[in-house]
Amino acid sequence: MNVLALDFPPVSHLFEWPAIWFDGTPFAINKTVLIYLGSMLITMAIFLLAGRKRESLVPVGIQHVAESGIEFIEESVVMQTIGPEGKKYVPFLTTMFFFILFSNITEVIPFIQFPANSRMAVPITLAVLVWGIYNVLGVKAQGLGGYLKNSLFPPGVPKALYLIVTPIELVSTFLVRPFSLAIRLWANMVAGHLLLVTFAVLSTVLWDSTYVGAVAPGAMLILMTGFEILVSFLQAFIFTILTAVYIGGSIHPEH
């Protein structure tokens, strides 16, 4: 772990935060939990403020954020993956998008500097929730037999290929999907946080010792900060659109 004679913290120390309250109980509150609660409260505040009646015809400020979010989810996610009948899932997908986004973006917020989704708790919880929802919707839309048949024996595939396709579909649709969904988000945020910490520690130590040596890692830190803002949005979007794709696939087997 000794890199360029630097003392680098162990990886677990970058992600595990000690309890602040209720230590030793299942309700222990640490920094990660505070970020989750903060994301919930910020999203609530945005939509409460945006939903107030206004005289202005042009949306401004917070109102614009909430309306753009809903329109984005509706037009770019739901309409592209489920279709008009998917509009009833807009509140669910909007909630998911904003909650994940605000839990990610804390990665680059000064003095917080930690993406809560670099902890597995919320990604896996949401992924399991999505898994349950799309399976229930699939059974509801096609019946248990129809859903299993369409999922395991996709129409249009030559019968001989079912020998290969069916086991793959079984594993992919019913076993791997929730984990792939969760790990994609979690791993991206872990990697982003590691990169930022690496360049931050490097900048600090090289600044202390050489001043000039901190220029390159400092520049990289700035670049990576911008990049991680993009990643935060992108991962929230990917998680949301994949959820919509799974829901769309389970209620429209022909797709």
Added chain:
Amino acid sequence: MTRRIRHIAAAAVIAGAVVAVQAAPAFASEETVGSCAAVEAIHTQEAVGELATLEEPGNEEALKKFDDALDACIEAPSPIIPATNEIIWGGGAFMVLLIFMIWKGVPAVRGAMDQRAEKIRTDLEAADQAKAEAVKIKTDHAAELAGAKAEAAALIDEARAQADRLKAELSARAEADIAEMRERAAADIEAGRAQALADLRAEVSQIAVGAAERVIHANLDPSTQRALVDAYIDEVAGANG
């Protein structure tokens, strides 16, 4: 300072601030692998004397203990296993947020959006209607203007025709008057001439009779006298031509 330079300056300030803030420890614990290992090394050194003696026979147990301690410095709980408290709070926060968004958040914002869309639609319809009315009014005005122009032209034509007619009538009347006056003058002249001729004839006949009486000293009967006078007058008139 142009806007672009201001933007660049602002970006530089923000970037500097980000570096300054990011450089603060972004990890949970101040303890590092190095410091943990150092602490363990000091403990082992206190126990066995020199660390180098760990390799010597008889110190296997101390070596194993030291190795385990070093492994413990590096080891950490698997980051992929979710923590129960974070599942409870994170999942709970999401569910609370989901209920809020379904109940209040999204419907309120969507309601505001629909209301605005409805207002825009109504305003656009009103604007279309107003435009259609304006076009109709303009068309009506144009038609009225064209009618007025045609009416004015007709009036002018009629006035002109009437004037022409009046002119012709006045001209004809003047000519008739002139002709009548000329005829009347001619008649008057003719009457005056006849009168003058008759007067002259009477006077001349008297003079001639008187003269003849004096010349011939004889009386003539009235019919012979008259025949003589007429013959003389005709002769005089033929001579005056």
